Amino acid sequence: MGIAETARIARERLGATPGVVRPPLAMIELFILRDFLSPDECAALIGMIDANRKPSRLLSENPDAAFRTSETCNLDRENPLVRGIDARIARLLGIDPRLGEILQGQRYGVGQQFKPHHDYLRPSEPYWGRQKEIGGQRTWTAMAFLNVPGRGGETQFPRIELTIPPRIGSLVVWNNLDEAGEPNPATLHAGLPVAEGVKYIVTKWYRERPWGVRRGARQSQGRPELR
Numbered sequence: 001m002g003i004a005e006t007a008r009i010a011r012e013r014l015g016a017t018p019g020v021v022r023p024p025l026a027m028i029e030l031f032i033l034r035d036f037l038s039p040d041e042c043a044a045l046i047g048m049i050d051a052n053r054k055p056s057r058l059l060s061e062n063p064d065a066a067f068r069t070s071e072t073c074n075l076d077r078e079n080p081l082v083r084g085i086d087a088r089i090a091r092l093l094g095i096d097p098r099l100g101e102i103l104q105g106q107r108y109g110v111g112q113q114f115k116p117h118h119d120y121l122r123p124s125e126p127y128w129g130r131q132k133e134i135g136g137q138r139t140w141t142a143m144a145f146l147n148v149p150g151r152g153g154e155t156q157f158p159r160i161e162l163t164i165p166p167r168i169g170s171l172v173v174w175n176n177l178d179e180a181g182e183p184n185p186a187t188l189h190a191g192l193p194v195a196e197g198v199k200y201i202v203t204k205w206y207r208e209r210p211w212g213v214r215r216g217a218r219q220s221q222g223r224p225e226l227r
Ligand SMILES: O=C(O)CCC(=O)C(=O)O
Pocket: 106, 114, 119, 143, 153, 154, 155, 156, 189, 190, 191, 192, 201, 203
């Protein structure tokens, strides 16, 4: 199934799911589903993130050391809660779960942020040779807020003047590509600095092809810690 067909199905599935809201945005395809995760699920995920967090990394070289200052946790895919949530996201989008990267948690303390960036990959970057092999382009992003920090930590899309405040359990889903399946620059977004408290989210990125390195018949993961 290609990028366009995946997008058509995701659009249809999201559109048919009760509670899914699609803000009227001309330039990007974005959906919000409140209460996708229960407060108990959020609390359990926060515990897992706290137990296993490491400084977040970037896929591309970036001279700005403050570009992404959060911490990241690759969630244990053998854990039943993680498995269930992963499967629910895939079902909501009608997407083949094999296209998904590992479900990650992110934690931002006071002052931490992820400056404006695109989730799609750039074929002109040095990382592309490998990324092309392990799934190719990133297509859709799903991100859920696990808590509400005291202040700050909104997810902002500066090109379309959209700012989404954290809300516990809320899922935000967007297509990083345009109608033609090409990277959509309007999807530029940032995790704004946390001003008070701590912010936790989970993020799920999907690829155009099954994600991972193929060794014979067995599929192992790529370098999930990298963004
Ligand atoms: O923290 C946020 O609000 C955005 C996170 C994000 O953009 C990402 O992890 O790719």
